[in-house]
Amino acid sequence: MSVLNFLADGFSSALQWHNLLFAFIGVLIGTAVGVLPGIGPMSGVALLIPVTATMTGGQDPASAATSAIILLAGVYYGAMYGGSTTSILLNTPGESSSVVTTLDGYQMARQGRAGAALSISAIGSFAAGIFSLLALVLLAEPLSNLAIKFGPAEYFSLMLLGLAAVSGLAGKSMTKALIMTVMGLLLATIGMDNVSGVARFTYDFPILYGGLEFLTIAVGLFALGEVFKTIINREYQAGEIAKVGRVLPTRQDLKASAGPIARGSVLGFFIGVLPGAGATLASFFSYIIEKKISKNPAKFGKGAIEGVAAPESANNAASGGAMVPLLTLGIPGSGTTAILMGALIMYNVQPGPLLFADHPEVAWGLIASMFIGNLMLLILNMPLVKVFAKIIETPPRYLLPIIIAISVFGVYAVQYTTFDLLLLIGCGIAGYFLTKNDYPLAPLVLGLVLGPMIENNMRRALTGSNGDFSVFLAKPLSAAFLLVAVLWLVVPLLLKMRGKKVLVNEEA
DSSP states (O other): OOHHHHHHHHHHHHTSHHHHHHHHHHHHHHHHHHHSTTTHHHHHHHHHHHHHHHHTTTSOHHHHHHHHHHHHHHHHHHHHHHHHHHHHHHSOOSSGGGTTHHHHHHHHHHTTOHHHHHHHHHHHHHHHHHHHHHHHHHHHHHHHHHHHTOOHHHHHHHHHHHHHHHHHHSSSOHHHHHHHHHHHHHHHTOEEOTTTOOEESOTTOGGGTTOOOHHHHHIIIIIIHHHHHHHHHTOOOOOOOOOOOOOSOOHHHHHHHHHHHHHHHHHHHHHHHSTTTHHHHHHHHHHHHHHHHOSOGGGTTSSOTHHHHHHHHHHHHHHHHTHHHHHHHSOOOSHHHHHHHHHHHHTTOOOSTTHHHHOHHHHHHHHHHHHHHHHHHHHHHTTTHHHHHHHTTOOHHHHHHHHHHHHHHHHHHHHOOHHHHHHHHHHHHHHHHHHHTTOOSHHHHHHHHHHHHHHHHHHHHHHHTTTOTTHHHHSHHHHHHHHHHHHHHHHHHHHHHHHHHHHHHHHO
16 A cells, blocks of 8 residues: 555544544643643643543554544644744743744834734644655655564664663753653563563562553653642742734745745754654754844844744744654654653554554554644634633642642553552652652653663574673664764763863863
8 A cells, every 4th residue: 555545544533523523632732741840741631641541442453543643643733833922922931942033022012913923833734744745745755665674683772772862861960860860661571571571679578560651651650740839839930921912924024034934943853853852852953944044133132033933933833843753763853752652552552563554544544633633733723723722821729739639540540549649749749849849751751761772682683692692782773873873971071071161171
C-alpha cells in the first residue's frame, strides 16, 4: 500500500464521530491548558492519561489506543497554540516555548494590536502544523523502514543518544539534568526482572513487584507538583490584561508575517526532529534569525509582528517534528513526547519502526487526526480569542481543586490501589522541591520510559556477542550514535569552559 492509501485509511478512522469528538475535546482542553500560565503541555497530557482510560473503556484495544492518543496529541499541540495568549495579553508565558512571544506580542497588545498578534499567532501555528504533518507523512515510512534494519546494539546506542540529548539541553545545569536521568533509570529498575525473575529494589513489598506505574509518577511530578508550587509560592495572577480589540489582521500584517511563518515552520520542524532540542530552542532560533535578516532589527522588542509570527510558527512545527522520532524510532525527543510514549505503551502499543506495520490504524489515525485538529484549532482560535482570554481570569481557588480532583480520581480509576495515591502525593511533593531547585523533570520521565528498553536491548546485544561489550563499537551505526551522544554532552561543557576563560581574561 502507498502512503496515500495508508493516510486515507487514517482519515477514515479519524473521521469517525467519536474520534472527531476526542480530537475536539483534546484541542479545546489543550488550548485552555496553554492559556493557563504554569500548567503547560507536559502537565496537561500527564493529567489526562488516566481520563482517557475511563473514556475509551468500552472500545476494542486498537480503537481505544487510537482514540486515547488522538485526545492526548490534541492536548499537546492545542497547548502549543494556547501558550501565546497569556504571552501577548499578560506578558506571562503559558509555557516555556512561548517566552519569546512575550518580547513583541505584549508590546503589540499595549499598542492596541492584541487581536492582530493573537490571530497571526493562530494562522502561523496552523501553517506550521500543516507543514510539519506533511513532512511527517513523507518521512514516517522511509524512516521506519530504515529503523527495522536496526539490531539491539543500534537501538541501545540510539536510546542513549536520546537520553544524552534531553539531558544536554534540559535546564540550566547539565549535572542536575544527568542526575535526574540516572534517577529515572534507577526508578525503572524497580520490580521483577523480566529475564531472571529476581525482585529488584522491592524490599519484600509485594506491591512493588510490578514496578512503579509511569502514569502515577508523571501526574504527580507535573500536575500535583505545579499545584503545590502555585499554593506555596502564592503564584496568583495579578497582571493587567490587555484589551483584545480587532481580531482580524490587516493585509500589511499578513504580508509582513508570510516570510517569518514559512522560515519558522521549516526551522522549527527540523529542530523538533532532533531529540532533546524541542520547541523552546526552535522559537528562540527563529526569533534570532528574523532579527538578523530584518532590514530594521531595531523594531524587534517594540511590537514587530514578525517577532510573534516566527517563534509561534517554529514552536508548533517543532511539536510536529518531535512526533517523527517518537513514531518511527520509538525515541521521545521531549518530555511531552515521553509522556505520550508512556501512554502508548500503557495501551500495549510499542512506538518504533514496527508501529506502522503492527498498528497502522493507531499511527495513521493519529497523523490524520492531527490534520483535522489543526483545522479545528484555527476555527476555534480565531473567533474565540476573546473567550480564551477570559480563561486567564479563572481564580486559582477554583482551578487548583479541579486539577487535584482529576489527578487523584484519574490515578485511582486506573490503578485501584491506595499505594499509588500515596506515591502520587509523594511525587507531587518531590516535583515541587525538584523544580524549586532547578532540577528538570523531563530527563527523569525519559529515563523511566526508556530504562526497560535500554536494558533489554543491551542484554540482547551482549547475549549475541557472548558478553563482549565491543559489539556496541563494532557496528558502525551504533558507534556513530554513541559518538554523537558523547559530543552532545561534551561540546556544551567545552563551550561553557571556553566562555568562562574568555570572561576571566577580559576581567584581567
